[in-house]
Amino acid sequence: MAEIKAADVQALRKLTGAGILDAKKTLEETGGDAERAAQLLRERGVVSAAKRADRESSEGAIALSMVDNRVGALVELKCETDFVAKSTDFVNTVNEIAAAVAERGTSAADEFxxxxxxxxxxxxxxISLGRVIRLEAADGEEVSGYLHVQADRGVNGVLVQLKNGSDELAHDLALHIAFARPSYLAIEDVPSSVVAKERETLETMTRNEGKPEAALEKIVAGRLDGLFKSICLLEQPFVKDEKHRIREVLGQATLIAFAQLVVGE
Incomplete structure (x- = not known):
């Protein structure tokens, strides 16, 4: 049997993250073949990792990658603790995935x-791959992005696809979305079932308040507008000037699409 040196065990541990006893035992099994030992440990480690799969991965990091204001990618990598989420290897990995997605498309994430x-x-x-989003501008459009970084990792990423706008407007919209967290772009994007359920609730609430039946529709419409202002981007008051809604701030520009990824959501 080949002599297993402490330096070989340490090298294998560094490569695989295995414990000292597992590393030494596997090297003994393979007659000191480090490459084969690493493969065995990996195979066994994947089995161990599968046992972790039911743990909640509510932490993680968001990465943003841009290509000349024409393409933007957001990628989420999920884990269990913020300690791992802000580690160098973890952050570097999600950044690398995002760069590949921006360059080659969302399917590039599968390569990792x-x-x-x-x-x-x-x-x-x-650790698992979370959501992957890519926006690509057509002629006359641009894509802008914003990433809020906290504790050395991205936690809130935004992409905005704008037509006939400016860099400043696109950046302001991205910052607004990061803060306001809308669920939909426009009122017509809200599912009819959501609107119907909210309308029914508001009608019941208004009647229970003793409001006159003749005023019911107007009151409910006003309260529905409050819902749309909270969940629809175009209806939200602009964070830099709450007297104006986003649809007013756009002017001649058109907001084609937006995307947002937030850790834990």
């Missing part, structure tokens, strides 16, 4: 499954 599996072993947490 093996890297994520290795990270799961090394960092000993349930």
């Amino acid at each position: 499954q093996e890297m994520i599996a290795s990270l799961t072993i090394t960092l000993k947490e349930n």
Whole structure:
């Protein structure tokens, strides 16, 4: 049997994140073949990682990657603790995935499954790819992005696709979205079932308040507007000037699309 040196065990541990006993035992099994030992540990580590799969991965990091204001990508990598989420290896991985998605499309994220599996072993947490979003501008359009960084990792990322706008307007819209967190772009995007349920609730509430039946529709419409102002981007008061809604701030510009990823949501 080949002699297993402490330096070989340490090297294998550094490569795989395995414990000292597992590393030494596997090297003994493979006759000192470090490459084969690493493969065995990885195979066994993936099994161990599968046992972690039911743990809640409510932490993570968001990465933003842009290509010449024409393409923007947001990628979420999920984990269990903020300690892992702000680690260098974790942040570098999600940044690399986002850059690939921006350059080659959302399917590029699938190329990193093996890297994520290795990270799961090394960092000993349930780590998985979360949401992946890519916006690409057509002629006359531009894509702008914003990433709020906290504790060395992105936690709130935004993309905005704008037509006939300016860089300043696109940036202001991205900042607004990061703060206001709208769910929909326009009123017509809200599912009819959501509107119907809210209308029914408001009608019941208004009647219970003893409001006159003749005024019911007007009161309910006003209260529905309050809902739309909270969840529809175009109806929200602009954070830099709350006297005007986003649809008024746009002027001649058209907001084609927006996307937002927030850690834990």
